[in-house]
Amino acid sequence: MKLAVFGATGRMGLAIARLAHESGDIQLVGAICAGSDPNLGRDIGELAGVGTIGVVTGADVPSGLLGADVVIDFSTAKAVVPLLDAAKKQKVAVVSGTTNLGEVERAALTAAASKVAVVWAPNMSRGVQVLAEVVAHAVKRLGLDFDVEIVETHHRRKVDAPSGTALRLARAVHDARPGLSETYGRQGEVGARPDDEMAVVALRGGDVIGDHVVHLFGPGERLELIHRATNRDLFARGAIAAARQIVGRGPGLYELSDVL
Numbered sequence: 001m002k003l004a005v006f007g008a009t010g011r012m013g014l015a016i017a018r019l020a021h022e023s024g025d026i027q028l029v030g031a032i033c034a035g036s037d038p039n040l041g042r043d044i045g046e047l048a049g050v051g052t053i054g055v056v057t058g059a060d061v062p063s064g065l066l067g068a069d070v071v072i073d074f075s076t077a078k079a080v081v082p083l084l085d086a087a088k089k090q091k092v093a094v095v096s097g098t099t100n101l102g103e104v105e106r107a108a109l110t111a112a113a114s115k116v117a118v119v120w121a122p123n124m125s126r127g128v129q130v131l132a133e134v135v136a137h138a139v140k141r142l143g144l145d146f147d148v149e150i151v152e153t154h155h156r157r158k159v160d161a162p163s164g165t166a167l168r169l170a171r172a173v174h175d176a177r178p179g180l181s182e183t184y185g186r187q188g189e190v191g192a193r194p195d196d197e198m199a200v201v202a203l204r205g206g207d208v209i210g211d212h213v214v215h216l217f218g219p220g221e222r223l224e225l226i227h228r229a230t231n232r233d234l235f236a237r238g239a240i241a242a243a244r245q246i247v248g249r250g251p252g253l254y255e256l257s258d259v260l
């Protein structure tokens with residue numbers, strides 16, 4: 001598999017580069033970073049701590065995608081549209097884990113998926129996929145007596161809130177129990193909790209990679225369904241596994257559950 005990495009010098013991009021190199025059967029062919037990046041023009045292997053591999057970081061997207069079967073993207077929302085446009089034109093499959101996408105970025109994902117295989121997932125771990133299924137099951141089985149609230153915790157440098165994973169879990173709750181309204185915090189004299197409310201709350205601090213807790217509060221008992229990421233490689237491995245699965249697939253917007 002010939003792989004390009006977008007957001008190559010970020011925390012996730014470097015993990016992808018390192019694991020791809022260590023895999024032995026993935027050839028890294030492109031490493032795309034922001035034009036303002038101080039690491040522009042550096043060997044991506046050196047940056048990722050695996051030694052020189054002969055692929056230098058560049059900011060030109062079409063050149064970075066040359067020869068790639070698939071590109072893995074962990075960048076920022078505002079960077080993904082040019083990537084998706086280029087991948088669509090150059091027929092390069094896309095695995096994107098970038099969160100906080102708005103309507104424009106989602107439309108670009110759909111447009112790219114009309115020409116190439118695209119996977120987008122706010123959390124690339126199999127554990128979170130299973131958690132979402134467990135949450136939907138629990139919400140259905142416990143019924144309307146139970147109040148649902150979601151708390152996520154991430155490192156102090158995370159730029160978006162709530163996390164894409166918290167929103168993914170909220171979607172699982174909505175699918176199982178339609179009609180809930182979301183709130184992102186409470187302050188002041190807000191009154192008693194309405195039955196149809198669900199808070200999604202973000203904590204930020206330190207170097208927490210990502211914790212998600214779905215609370216189900218019932219009369220006289222409560223459940224807490226928890227996922228804790230303890231190593232960023234977890235997401236990188238999921239993205240690489242997804243990339244292996246979509247190379248050679250036809251155009252379409254795939255869910256992680258379709259490919260893992």
Ligand SMILES: NC(=O)c1ccc[n+]([C@@H]2O[C@H](COP(=O)([O-])OP(=O)(O)OC[C@H]3O[C@@H](n4cnc5c(N)ncnc54)[C@H](OP(=O)(O)O)[C@@H]3O)[C@@H](O)[C@H]2O)c1
Pocket residue numbers: 006007008009010011012013032033034035036037074075076077078079096097098099100121122123124125235
């Ligand atoms: N789906 C998942 O499983 C998962 C897991 C972890 C993280 N994420 C998401 O993945 C994204 C990245 O996370 P991270 O922790 O790796 O963040 P990060 O360390 O900030 O990395 C993002 C990288 O993208 C770069 N970038 C910005 N604009 C670019 C452009 N136009 N072209 C190419 N690269 C560009 C940034 O460069 P500058 O710093 O120079 O701007 C930075 O190096 C976030 O949205 C995060 O929420 C998803």
